Amino acid sequence: MPENLDIELVYLYPKENSTSHKTDKFELVHDEENPIAIFRRGLKFTMAIRFSGRNFEDDMDVVKLIFSFGKNPNPIKGTKVSIRLDPKRTDPEDHNNWYAGFLGRSADSITLEVSAPVQCPVGIWSLQVETSRANSTLPPTMFDYESEIYILFNPWNSHDLVYMPDERLLDEYVLTDVGKIWVGPWGSSRGREWVFGQFDGCVLPSAMLMFALSELPDASRGDPIKTTRCISKMVNSNDDDGILVGRWDGEYEDGTAPSSWTGSVDIMQEYLDNQHPVNYGQCWVFSGVATTICRALGIPSRVVSNLVSAHDANATLTVDKYYNESNEEMDYDPLNPMGEDSIWNYHVWNDVWMARPDLPIGYGGWQAIDATPQETSSGFYQCGPASLEAIKKGQVGFNYDIGFMIASVNADLMRWKVDPKSDLGYTKIYCNKYHIGRMILTKQPYIFDPNGDKDRQEITNQYKAKEGTPAERLSLYNAVRCTELAKSFYALPDPGLEDLKFELQELETIKIGESFSVVVNIKNNSDQVRNIKAVLSAGSIFYTGVKAHVIKKAEGKFKMGPKSTEHLKMVVKADEYLEKLVEYCILKLYAVATVEETRQTWADEDDFQVTKPNIDIEIPAEIPIGKATKITLKFRNPLKKILTRCKFNLAGPTLLRNQILPYQDVKPGAMVKVTTHIVPKMTGEQKIVATFSSKELLDITGSAKVEVTDDDE
Template sequence: MKHNLKVDLVCLFPKENSTSHKTDKFDLVRDEENPIAVLRRGLKFTIAIRFSERNYEDERDIVKLIFSFGPNPNAIKGTKVTIRLDPKSTDFEHHNNWYAGFLERSGDLFTLEVSASVHCPVGNWFLQVETSRVYSTLPPSTFDYESEIYILFNPWNQHDLVYMPQGELLDEYVLSDVGKIWIGPWGSCRGREWVFGQFYGCVLPAIMLMFNSSELPTASRGDPIKVTRCISKMVNSNDDNGILVGRWDGDYDGGTAPSSWTGSVEILQKYLDKHRSVNYGQCWVFSGVVTTICRALGIPSRVISNLVSAHDANATLSVDKYYDLSNEELNFDPLNPTGEDSVWNYHVWSDVWMARPDLPIGYGGWQAIDATPQEISSGFYQCGPASLEAIKKGQVGFNYDIGFMIASVNADLMRWKIDPMSDLGFTQIHCNKYHIGRMILTKQPHIFDANGDKDRQEITNQYKAKEGTPAERYFLNKAVRCSRFANNVHSLSHSNSEDVEFELQELEKINIGESFALILNIKNVSDQVRTVKTLMSAGSIFYTGVRAHVIKKSEGEFRIKPKSTEVLRMVVTSEEYLDKLVEYCILKLYAVATIVETGQVWADEDDFQVQKPKININLPDGVQINAATKITMSFRNPLQQVLTKCKFNLSGPTLLRNQILHYRNVKPGVMVKIAINIIPLVPGEQKIVATFSSKELLDITGSAKVKVFDENY
């Protein structure tokens, strides 16, 4: 009796297969000593098996490929797959099934083509080759392939749930490893460069650690709906040992200030090395990491910035602010003691692309997921995936978190004043239907503007109908009707006479160190004299809308003649605001007015960001591959104080690994300048991103593009 075939070698040709699978950029594949196969499901790849001692016999030898996934592989759950090699099998059987067929047989060497099911779990699989003999009493012999095999989603395959028909967009939403995140208040936001770095060697192992720390069953890791919901839960650390600890108070001792990160790679490397959450993140950092994870797994993803974003804490589809009898805003919600509505200057989350077989036809495509911990969903801090089409059409009954997302982009801002005569205790004095969701932005595909915002794309109309149109009001009211709390709030309205018009003038760009003025235009359109009581104030705030410091306040009372106008101006000097600025240098201008004769109350506010200098990165237009090139980075200290604990963070895929460069103290008005060498590894257009931070000054950023030429240029 002949013995079982002995497997001498199994080769998965990681580099050769990676080209057709569009995974050739992964460091794991490019590793010179131990390349690891990174493949996409539903697409053929090549395997070679070499036998020793004797050749394969068609009628007597049995050879099986056994693929296993997770700690307890199970054939019923799809986490263990056994494929018996059949010399007569020559082509795909069905995209739902795994497949293996012969390409070539030459003596002791088999060359096979294999494909994973288009619905299989994604992550690190393991391969075992089993050999046995027909009618033999010998136990099977096994050979374990030495490396893990990563199998990813395949957005290029029409049968995969993440398939994107506009294939050219996948160059941006899956393969682009540097992008932008728009941050800052309405009117002064800017695109901040971010290195997604999804092809770095630490990224896929860090993702596997994240999944293994979650409660997502291994059998569910092929479903993009469940996978992306899990990602939104695990990127924050609120419920578990997630990737990032969120912090918004400006105190970042014991970690890294969010504004100092240049991208996701350093965060994921720290998470992988320490097996614990990394300090610290904020919404745009959470979103950057989410997008890195999704693109690494093959899920098309983009970063979304919502300028003027609502946090609806009590599911009323409104943001409610309350004022006392003196027109001072209350710092709590008297009707909702467990939470308080807030308006963030901006909020950032991610969109992911997928089909939604759990929803009616037409609700696939872009889906919003948010890893920033705001509200609990199904017992955890997670959000989405929420269909953009469902958000736009007010379908609050659909999965997941549609109502919360509708409020984020389209809640009404309602102001209430104490009224002892009202059964509620408050009377609505103003309702702004246009303030929330002023603009929703993402990066435009195939463009990167290192010096400006020409790569900005507005997608507000993908989240809601145009503000003020019948369609916009219809879909919001449709959502309101499905919520008892929202119905109760939206049914109340104010009926005061309004015959005096107010306009709080929006500020243009203000550079740090310059003075500015709060300007209020008032027009009496009535035929009678009106007595106006006003309160104007300026203060510093965190971008989440939390107040930090009052900078200046002015109160007054005056009479305005019929059919006439008045302009009130409050000047704020740099000496008054510089020492009260907090992270990101955002200021809130606020004005409230009461008409004595009619009881009319008006209030409005404007947030803007004091502009900081950008880092100027000086480097040649073109550089040679594998050759050291000197670059310099510089900016001038805009503050009238010494900068201490200074450091630069640099990152640039294929140009240099993440680096931290410490810098000496910087005196007021002095130029900060530092040089470093880069060694480009890959030809083509490459990008570098830098941040500067100090104890006194954060959020200084810069970026540059460079053309890298190969040796033959």
């Protein structure tokens, strides 16, 4: 019997493949002695295998490609895969799985096309080729491909989570290796050139070192959410062996002054050579290095500069300044002994582009990450990725660090004076709602102005609505209402300005399918006419507080006479909210009002759950052990629509394993009824739980308890 095939050479055509994979700028690809293959996941690459001794026999030779990733490759975790080559394989490429197909063959070699799935881990992979004979008792022969193989994110592939639909922008946000970072205070900021240098030969290896020193599991390195969060953690070295040491005190003798860096490459090279954090960086340096790493990995990234940036140290969504009885500013925060709020002239972070499958639809796209150490998040100095859409809408219930980013761009500047009569110990004497986040800048795509700022692009409106508008106030108050400490700060009135009283009526129980109203009662206690702007809205939310859909919104202006009362009302009909309900059918009512003359602003909310019918479980109070007992589940469809894709789930410890009972479509108002049998296995009091779900109606539940008896007793 012929022995296993011997492999003379495996060749991955690093230079040839790099063009189609848009990795031809990487220096590693063009190394004369050892060119490194750099591929993008979800895209085919060509490779060849040359045999020695004899030719490949289709029916007898078994050849496998074994790709491995990380310290402990594991097929279950997606860090190891074995692909058996089949000359007869004709199935199409699958972007969710590894693929290998024949392109051609000669007397002593085969040419293959291979692709990695769009969710595979990103970084260094190794390759082994295993040969054996069908039905042979000989152990397989292994050939090790000696070079590293890099697989990167693929923002050109629509199935990759970092896909950017406008491919022209990828020339800027992935392939451009020199850019600008806007630094300096409001009114005199300038674009500082920065060499990102993401294609330099040291960048990918130093990024791999960074990941190796992090706590990010190998299997998570294909997830751009976890990867960029790790980058925000590891670019600074505050609580790990990250890349840069931050310093702002002007003492840089034992390192490089932040202003001396021209780009990221020297920093990355020093980090790679010494495997130790580099001295020193500041926010714009951290951002520049983060951009380099993201673009090298294939994650679209841009540098973002926030002019007049808030550092909210105590999660109040405010920047608080305190004054003593003599109107002198205190040099500490008396309400936050662990730290104090601050305002940076400018602060620089990054936006990264990705889908967010962990959030409701509409919150993908640009996400903010901040590699500058300011506050801990989940125990580490890391920040983001925070959806810009969530920041703009004040959705602090979303991952990650939305509240901190909202404060950075839109906190109110509040000034407080000692007041022993106040519950807080201080009285608010002034509030500036326009100071923070004066302008947010990035570099405009396709343009580079070495002598000016013609390449500056303002993106403030991507982070927040225009200052002073109802939308801007509404988003901020959305965040305040979901931040416990912030409520106390924003609830305290401006002295002498609160002469209108507002009350949001709480709703009684609303059955699903019924209409409801948002009602606000207003009383003008002043002797003057007041002009009021009001916004009423209703939306569906998840039980975690995450907003799902806006159902209805009404806003307008009206005038109130002295000592008068007014009632605002917005009716929400069933047809307006039924399609927008999410699981548990929780709705949130919002009301925000501003008095033009006094700038008094009031906001309130009310959460309530639309009630749905319960499943009625018909079962005897006592049932015998070991015998089949009939059980009936029923409820009436409360909707004026057909329920489709219906099913019951039935479970009860010791009563039955989870059962799924499919059910036919249900007409509007019809009774839903299903019968099954259970066989108890233990005596005593037992519980049974049922749920019903359909495409149109979810979270219908019911439960019952029974006594299981032994007839022999």
